Amino acid sequence: MSKLSTISHNNLIKRLKIFGFEDPYSGGKHLYMLKGNLRLTIPNPHKQKIGVDLLTRILRQAGITREEWIK
Secondary structure, eight states: OOOOOOBOHHHHHHHHHHTTOOOOEEETTEEEEEETTEEEEEOOTTOOOBOHHHHHHHHHHHTOOHHHHHO
């Protein structure tokens, strides 16, 4: 199984759009993206790298498996 790696804020948003999430919306301190009834908070408003642990939590909340993400 391939490993997850850090990802930039912009690349995270681009990849989530591929999985059907809508453009990020302003939600106070953090942006959020929507897919149906699912509201996914996008951390890191300063647009720095997102670590593997945080990426894992985001993917779990989004319902995306590691295998789907790595493809």
